[in-house]
Amino acid sequence: MEDFLELIKNDHRDFDHGKLDGFFGKEPFNLFNEWYKEAFDSKQLEPNAFVLSTIDSENRPSSRILYLKELSEGTFVFFTNYKSHKGIDLEVNKNASMLFFWPGKERQIRIEGTVEKVNSEVSDTYFSTRPRGSQVGAWASNQSEILETREELENRVEEFASKFPSSVPRPPHWGGYFLKPRLIEFWQGRPSRLHDRIVFEKENDGWKIYRKNP
Ligand SMILES: Cc1cc2nc3c(=O)[nH]c(=O)nc-3n(C[C@H](O)[C@H](O)[C@H](O)COP(=O)(O)O)c2cc1C
Incomplete structure (x- = not known):
């Protein structure tokens, strides 16, 4: 264990995969798209996984990984349970941040902004594309609530699988959010x-662009 920690501490690898220039005049959303595509094309593991951080009613932050599912009109869309920990946080405080890290490209993107629910048609459309198992799971899992036993969850899966033998409607407590960026x-x-x-920081209708010390 200690050897391992020593190794990590003394690992002074350098970063040398590229540089970032020619960004003036670019829309940050377009630049995000370019980097996202490059992460995907270069076969990064889980290129659409990001860390979402939210804040609860007592100003305590918490973070978890989610999948980015859509890019829509300058916003970033993800799906989850509205009654989950993050869902309750977003109910009381719409400020959130998203963090992408693509190690193979030595790139990180930090996004800060406010989050709103997408309209129900968007959630319905996406929910209908999910595999049946995930659809049933969305009904069965009271995400973030305490579960006494694994069996309790499995029983609920069976219950909802027989309740919805063919198509599974979207649970009202499950759907999408979009984050509208204030800063990228x-x-x-x-x-x-x-x-x-x-x-890129939002300023009136446009973006203020500046470079920061590393
Ligand atoms: C790679 C990866 C992708 C995930 N994608 C999602 C997702 O898109 N939606 C979701 O609700 N949870 C997703 N999760 C699970 C979340 O990290 C988290 O455990 C769950 O949403 C409950 O978080 P909360 O209790 O803070 O609300 C993902 C986890 C991993 C590791």
Whole structure:
């Protein structure tokens, strides 16, 4: 264990995969698209996984991984249980952040903004594309609530599977959110920790663009 910690501490690998320039005049959403596509094309593991951080009623932050499912009109869309921990947080505080990390590209994108529910048609459409097992699971799992035993969950899966023998309707407590960005920071690793950090911050109808110290 200690050897392992020593190894990590002494690992001074450098970042040298690229640089970030030519960003002026770009829309951050388009740049996000470019990087997202490059992450996908270069076969990053889980390119659409991101960390969502929310804040509860007592200002305590919490984070978890989610999948980005849609990019729509300058917003980032994900799906979950509205009654989950994150759902309750977002009910009381719409501020949230999303964080993408694509290690193979030495890139990080930080996104901050406010979150709203997508309209129910968008959630219905996406829910209908999910595999039946996930659809039944969305009914069976009271996400984030305490579960006494695994069996309790499995019994509920059976219960809902027989309740909906053919098509499964979307549970009213399950659906999408969209995050409307106020700020997007693109980070590209560079040698000697002199990384590129370019921030797009919403200003009136446009974006203020600046570079930050690494
Ligand atoms: C790779 C990965 C992808 C995930 N995608 C989702 C997702 O899209 N939606 C979701 O509700 N949970 C997803 N999860 C599970 C969440 O991380 C989390 O455990 C769950 O949403 C409950 O979080 P909460 O109790 O903070 O609300 C994913 C987990 C991993 C590791």
